[in-house]
Amino acid sequence: MSVASSPSTRRGLVWWLAPTGAALLVLPGSLYLAWAADDTRYRLAWRVPKLLTDSTVLLLLVAILLLVAGSLWPLAMARRQVLPGPWPALQPGARRLLVRAERVLFAGTMLGYAGLLLAGVSRGVTPAFAIQSLFGSGSSDDLKRAFSPIAGVTTFTQLGILQVVVACLLLAAGGARGVRPRLAVVIALATLRAFALSERLALLELALPAGAVAATALYTRGSRLTRGLVLTAPLVFAPAVVGLFAASERLRSWRFYSTHGYSSFSTFITDRFSGYYATSYNNGQLSLDAAPFPGRLPYDNLIALWSAPGVEQAHAYTRLSGQDASAVFQTALAQQANPEFNNPGGLAAAFVDFGHTGGLVYFLLVGSLLGLAYVAFLAGRLSGLLVYPVLLTGLLDLPRYVYWTQGRVLPAFLAAAVVLVLSRSRGRRQRERRASAALHGAPREALA
Numbered sequence: 001m002s003v004a005s006s007p008s009t010r011r012g013l014v015w016w017l018a019p020t021g022a023a024l025l026v027l028p029g030s031l032y033l034a035w036a037a038d039d040t041r042y043r044l045a046w047r048v049p050k051l052l053t054d055s056t057v058l059l060l061l062v063a064i065l066l067l068v069a070g071s072l073w074p075l076a077m078a079r080r081q082v083l084p085g086p087w088p089a090l091q092p093g094a095r096r097l098l099v100r101a102e103r104v105l106f107a108g109t110m111l112g113y114a115g116l117l118l119a120g121v122s123r124g125v126t127p128a129f130a131i132q133s134l135f136g137s138g139s140s141d142d143l144k145r146a147f148s149p150i151a152g153v154t155t156f157t158q159l160g161i162l163q164v165v166v167a168c169l170l171l172a173a174g175g176a177r178g179v180r181p182r183l184a185v186v187i188a189l190a191t192l193r194a195f196a197l198s199e200r201l202a203l204l205e206l207a208l209p210a211g212a213v214a215a216t217a218l219y220t221r222g223s224r225l226t227r228g229l230v231l232t233a234p235l236v237f238a239p240a241v242v243g244l245f246a247a248s249e250r251l252r253s254w255r256f257y258s259t260h261g262y263s264s265f266s267t268f269i270t271d272r273f274s275g276y277y278a279t280s281y282n283n284g285q286l287s288l289d290a291a292p293f294p295g296r297l298p299y300d301n302l303i304a305l306w307s308a309p310g311v312e313q314a315h316a317y318t319r320l321s322g323q324d325a326s327a328v329f330q331t332a333l334a335q336q337a338n339p340e341f342n343n344p345g346g347l348a349a350a351f352v353d354f355g356h357t358g359g360l361v362y363f364l365l366v367g368s369l370l371g372l373a374y375v376a377f378l379a380g381r382l383s384g385l386l387v388y389p390v391l392l393t394g395l396l397d398l399p400r401y402v403y404w405t406q407g408r409v410l411p412a413f414l415a416a417a418v419v420l421v422l423s424r425s426r427g428r429r430q431r432e433r434r435a436s437a438a439l440h441g442a443p444r445e446a447l448a
Helices: 019-036 039-046 054-077 092-122 127-135 140-146 154-172 179-196 200-221 224-231 234-252 265-290 300-306 316-321 325-336 346-378 382-396 410-439
Strands: none
Touching: 019 054, 019 265, 019 346, 019 382, 039 265, 054 265, 054 346, 092 154, 092 179, 092 410, 127 140, 154 179, 154 200, 154 382, 154 410, 179 200, 179 234, 200 224, 200 234, 200 346, 200 382, 234 265, 265 325, 265 346, 300 346, 346 382, 382 410
16 A cells, blocks of 8 residues: 555654654664764864764764654554544634634734834944844844843744644644734744844744645645655755855854965855764763762753743752853853854753663653554644654754754743643534533534
């Protein structure tokens, strides 16, 4: 039976969207890049000594294998699960709920951007200042500092992550009034953040979930040519990410480095892009060597908790652990590496937080959760539809850091939880009405 005609979850399986494929797409290659570069390369290109050891590379390889193994069994168990019609096959009640949720999420996102704009204006940002920072003698860092976030206000911009997911689901299911222009506004604002404020992730964390929804919808409904294009999309997407990186670095740092050692922009971008991944693994080794201390509690994998408003101001982590884990890492980074490349490494973070045995168990569990979420996504269950596209961003960014637990993604997860609670509450009320109608002998059409 062909993939296109199979009445199972495999009908919608796109290899690079599945957690197994996504993990194998980015993790082994990036780890090899970090391992293969010698100390001279590290020092010349990234101005750091090579710290990454062969034993740590082996440990991280085992972690990747466990993550992949954990992600495989849910899909193997669900391979004969029947998809509920054209994906995502939203039921009328779920569709109405998502229509309302999308509007609320858009309003919340706009509230966050309004707060961000007011913050910048109150700090002296004018059109002339912005142009000078981006294209004149100023620095984009000046603009970024002027638009630095306000806790509890600009956080609302991150609702845009789930707004994009919900909007794309509605479009895949036939559309809804006003969804397209609202989606365009949110993506346009994120693009502005990516380039003007040197915040590339603001755009990528929308583009990746949107791409997951769009690719699955196209694959399940498209022709053989369309399915082939979807399956080979990474050949286009990878250069697009590099292009985005190059365009933003042109505004962000090229003016400095063009007069401090680089005459070729292409060489600069190659070194810079590869450096973000290689030094992340190198910093992971640094964390394994320097970050553990007696009484240390998990940090990177609970960072949304420790950096939450009120918790951070109360220095809760330091009070409970005895030391500031972030300060310990930053000190080690300044003394032994390069603070300019400060990604802590997502794979090593689990071993720093939970030890070697705990880290291996962590990756097996994370892989299993990713596999279960992807199966729910393919099956059109609301939990998977809302959560998996966001989880995919974290999986693809795992070489650099643990995205899932960052404060920036917490609003999207909380909003998804609210939507799921409302959906289950509505489903329970419907079942109660049906049971009551059946008890009182309602006609068949009243039970539909």
